[in-house]
Amino acid sequence: MADLKFDDDLVELQRAYVRAAEVARDLCDAFPPPTKIAAGEVVVDPALEEQLEVARAERGRLVHALYGHTFWDNVADKFAAHTELQKVAAAQAGE
Template structure:
């Protein structure tokens, strides 16, 4: 994998995206199983629905910021750079 000099704000965005994604997973895990909802033995409350919707919106906003970052115009192989960014942000 090629070495990249990522701007601090881009790394922060990627780390924030990971945190937002983890929050979406956490919220979703607290919901009843879909099979129970379909069977009518459980339901997703308005509060649960709202919380997940807001978390997903926050994650989407970070996705847009990541994808629109000006640094991407400085690299030729964006796929490799994105993989390197993800790996670096997870370290």
């Protein structure tokens, strides 16, 4: 798969998706334990819920943009290509 040439915008979409997923994960981590919420011991901050909703929407938008890219129209092994795209995007991000 090293012979694949990824468009710059596709690599940037992958990098943006990773950042958006990290934001959503960090917001999820900020929530109190579900057992405490269910037991009524804590109340979730509505602002935190709103931030998570926005973060998830952005992550979803990026998933659709990433997999709707025309690059994928002519790729036989999409799994291998996506794995390579993740590597390229991470390398460019310095990860």
